[in-house]
Amino acid sequence: MGCFRIMTLKILFIYLIIFLSFSKIQLQSQNLNLKNHHLQTGIDYKNNYYLVFSGFETYFKKHFDSLNWKRVEYKHNKLPISKNFPYQFFHIEDKNYLVYNGCGSVYEFRNDSIVRIDNSFEHKNQFGAASFVYNNEIYFFGGYGLFTFKNILTKFDFKTKEWELVKYSSTELPQPRDKIISFLKNDNFYVLSGYTEINNGKQLTENSKQVFDTWKLNFKTKSWEFLGKLNNENYFNTIKKGSSYSVDGKFYSDYNRLLNIDLADNKLNLYKPNNKYSISYSEKYNPITKEIIYALPNSNDSDKHVKIIVEPFSKYSGTITDSKPLLKSQLKLLLGGIFGFAILVGILVLRRKVTSNHNNVISLKEEKFYHKNKLITNLTIDEALMLKFLFEHKERLIQVSQLIDLISDNDTTNYNTLAKKKDLVFNSLKQKLGFILDTKEEHLFIYSKNEKDKRIKEIQLNDEFFC
Numbered sequence: 001m002g003c004f005r006i007m008t009l010k011i012l013f014i015y016l017i018i019f020l021s022f023s024k025i026q027l028q029s030q031n032l033n034l035k036n037h038h039l040q041t042g043i044d045y046k047n048n049y050y051l052v053f054s055g056f057e058t059y060f061k062k063h064f065d066s067l068n069w070k071r072v073e074y075k076h077n078k079l080p081i082s083k084n085f086p087y088q089f090f091h092i093e094d095k096n097y098l099v100y101n102g103c104g105s106v107y108e109f110r111n112d113s114i115v116r117i118d119n120s121f122e123h124k125n126q127f128g129a130a131s132f133v134y135n136n137e138i139y140f141f142g143g144y145g146l147f148t149f150k151n152i153l154t155k156f157d158f159k160t161k162e163w164e165l166v167k168y169s170s171t172e173l174p175q176p177r178d179k180i181i182s183f184l185k186n187d188n189f190y191v192l193s194g195y196t197e198i199n200n201g202k203q204l205t206e207n208s209k210q211v212f213d214t215w216k217l218n219f220k221t222k223s224w225e226f227l228g229k230l231n232n233e234n235y236f237n238t239i240k241k242g243s244s245y246s247v248d249g250k251f252y253s254d255y256n257r258l259l260n261i262d263l264a265d266n267k268l269n270l271y272k273p274n275n276k277y278s279i280s281y282s283e284k285y286n287p288i289t290k291e292i293i294y295a296l297p298n299s300n301d302s303d304k305h306v307k308i309i310v311e312p313f314s315k316y317s318g319t320i321t322d323s324k325p326l327l328k329s330q331l332k333l334l335l336g337g338i339f340g341f342a343i344l345v346g347i348l349v350l351r352r353k354v355t356s357n358h359n360n361v362i363s364l365k366e367e368k369f370y371h372k373n374k375l376i377t378n379l380t381i382d383e384a385l386m387l388k389f390l391f392e393h394k395e396r397l398i399q400v401s402q403l404i405d406l407i408s409d410n411d412t413t414n415y416n417t418l419a420k421k422k423d424l425v426f427n428s429l430k431q432k433l434g435f436i437l438d439t440k441e442e443h444l445f446i447y448s449k450n451e452k453d454k455r456i457k458e459i460q461l462n463d464e465f466f467c
Helices: 002-028 313-317 330-357 381-392 401-408 415-437
Strands: 032-034 040-044 049-053 058-063 070-073 087-092 095-100 106-110 113-116 130-134 137-145 148-157 162-165 181-185 188-199 204-218 223-229 244-247 250-254 258-262 267-271 281-286 291-297 306-312 320-325 362-365 368-371 445-449 457-461
Touching: 040 087, 040 095, 040 281, 040 291, 049 087, 087 130, 130 181, 130 188, 137 188, 148 188, 181 244, 181 250, 244 281, 291 313, 306 313, 362 381, 362 415, 381 401, 381 415, 381 457, 401 415
Parallel strands: none
Antiparallel strands: 032 306, 040 049, 049 058, 058 070, 087 095, 095 106, 106 113, 130 137, 137 148, 148 162, 181 188, 188 204, 204 223, 244 250, 250 258, 258 267, 267 320, 281 291, 291 306, 362 368, 445 457
């Protein structure tokens, strides 16, 4: 009898070990470990699957109710093979899409296949753009490409299979930027921070600087509205692309710590700092299961891998530890603006006084040009006409091509000939003005590039030498 009991206990112990081992395997299978860091997560709400696209031969999926990830071979894959996976995932009306990061080519993921559906091409014009879905259409705002930052809004038309530019009704727009924190709520699209170009006053540089403003685009009116400056810039430093998402109508962004952005109450709620926030990426929230899926790479250079984690958002986020005002006080901004305007007016008045007392200037009086009260007589008709035109537009930048239009008023030859004539007239005018003012020719004018199209050159008289 005693031996029977011992045998029974041994059998139960073996079953217990098997059960615990099986349970451990099941629990471990919640996390998918991959070598490839270049991946994209997705959520297929129609079939209730979490998706991971990594590579071009297979993908991974896991049912909402399952603990196991499954590797699946593609039946067909029309994606061009590359070292990384430069695509973003969208789920619209029970369909899944992958869109090129720089805007352009669009693919549909269906029946274990990826098929191309667009008539476009890889624009390579909006890398780091804020991408979102509004009224079941895919939008890209801003981004960087072709050597310039953008503040354009593009939309994919599922009927024509082409991208189109959305026109704004307002003249006041956000600065061009990429790596943007963005959210969509009802008919309003919100933009916070981002990176834009550095303009040192003379030329545009390849480096970028972070901006800390907040804007709202109303889709009904297509108009932008400036909401204010971010109050705590330190919490938004070094933000990353794709770090913003919505959880049950609340907006979140994470980098060094998780931020809850409450625009309605002007609050920035801070969660406890966690090392994973600084390296996690491709976060997506599932409102059905209240879970978040994200990729978490390790820091071991000798054995690099990335873990795909699905867990309750409450576990991922933790608890709020502090709250601060999100935007700076409008009263402070108003007083600061008035103070700044007063300083600017004082500088302009002082500058005008200094300029008016400065003898080494050229002035326009009654259609004639003077230097130190002496009439300038050595200008040709075309040179005088060009200088007068520049005087008339002295308060703003004008496009260099307008000088060609000016020359064409008196000449009917072809455009290339007129452009060469413009260059001859302009160069001759610069030489004469430089000689009269005894200064270098490059100091006579202010040069810039058009804000919307950097290929367009602009020019303006330097008011240090013209009044």
